[in-house]
Amino acid sequence: MASDAPIGVFDSGVGGLSVLREIRERLPNESLLYVADSGHVPYGEKSPEYIRERCATIAGFLLGQGAKALVLACNTATAAAAAELRERYPDVPIVAMEPAVKPAAEATRSGVVGVLATTGTLKSARFAALLDRFASDVRVITQPCPGLVECIEAGELGAEGTRELLRGYVEPLLAEGCDTLILGCTHYPFLKPLLHELVPASVSLIDTGAAVARHLERLLNERGLLGSAAQPARFWTSGEPGQMERVLPVLWGKSTDVQSFPE
Ligand code: DGL
Numbered sequence: 001m002a003s004d005a006p007i008g009v010f011d012s013g014v015g016g017l018s019v020l021r022e023i024r025e026r027l028p029n030e031s032l033l034y035v036a037d038s039g040h041v042p043y044g045e046k047s048p049e050y051i052r053e054r055c056a057t058i059a060g061f062l063l064g065q066g067a068k069a070l071v072l073a074c075n076t077a078t079a080a081a082a083a084e085l086r087e088r089y090p091d092v093p094i095v096a097m098e099p100a101v102k103p104a105a106e107a108t109r110s111g112v113v114g115v116l117a118t119t120g121t122l123k124s125a126r127f128a129a130l131l132d133r134f135a136s137d138v139r140v141i142t143q144p145c146p147g148l149v150e151c152i153e154a155g156e157l158g159a160e161g162t163r164e165l166l167r168g169y170v171e172p173l174l175a176e177g178c179d180t181l182i183l184g185c186t187h188y189p190f191l192k193p194l195l196h197e198l199v200p201a202s203v204s205l206i207d208t209g210a211a212v213a214r215h216l217e218r219l220l221n222e223r224g225l226l227g228s229a230a231q232p233a234r235f236w237t238s239g240e241p242g243q244m245e246r247v248l249p250v251l252w253g254k255s256t257d258v259q260s261f262p263e
Helices: 017-026 048-064 075-088 101-107 119-123 125-134 148-153 160-175 188-198 209-222 241-251
Strands: 007-011 032-036 069-072 112-117 139-144 180-183 204-206 234-237 258-260
Touching: 007 017, 007 048, 017 032, 017 209, 017 241, 032 048, 048 069, 048 075, 069 075, 069 209, 075 119, 075 125, 101 112, 101 125, 101 180, 101 204, 112 119, 112 160, 119 125, 119 139, 139 160, 148 160, 148 188, 160 188, 180 188, 234 241, 241 258
Parallel strands: 007 032, 007 069, 032 234, 112 139, 112 180, 180 204, 234 258
Antiparallel strands: none
């Protein structure tokens, strides 16, 4: 596998762009391919079987485009499909992600941690195992957030409706004494400006995008696969390319063409 081959990154939608940004920052010499499965969003309310099938299709596409590594920039997809993808492609470095329970359990001073994530992530066996392993000494309160992903897909990051939905999810956690909030879905880092308005400054917000980029760097380095020159990032969506093109300037920081994902 050539080290200048691209890295394939995907999510149920545009949320994984929060991870793609961290990868771009950490690894500026890597060429990036991104698939938003926005025609099938939200994964959070879908069955694990459905998500596994989508992930297999998208991973196959990205590898067909020459990807040297894959990043599942989606907590929900990781819970449903990471193990199967690793089994199917044992020679491909695959980076997946899950809610940052360990760092949050270490960071909390009140001993109460809140987790904002999708229903699918919170219901998964993988998440239960994460709590068993790292959260036995703290109280963890989980909060599924249906509807939030759709607000971000629509680019409504600061809209009144988004704020009210988010307020309804966050206030009960604050009332229980949470001083640390895990953003356990890759869409949610885009709501940090709103969250900063809704939670006191003493509450830490923890997400895993930067850690994923570091882990990816380590894996590529170990295999001699670090790139040396980046091509411009390329984007596909299974939703409306025009809609993704409208939100990219905010979520990715520049205007870029988006192609239709070939089903
Ligand atoms: N961005 C996704 C995650 O990290 C899932 C959003 C969804 O499709 O429900 O969990």
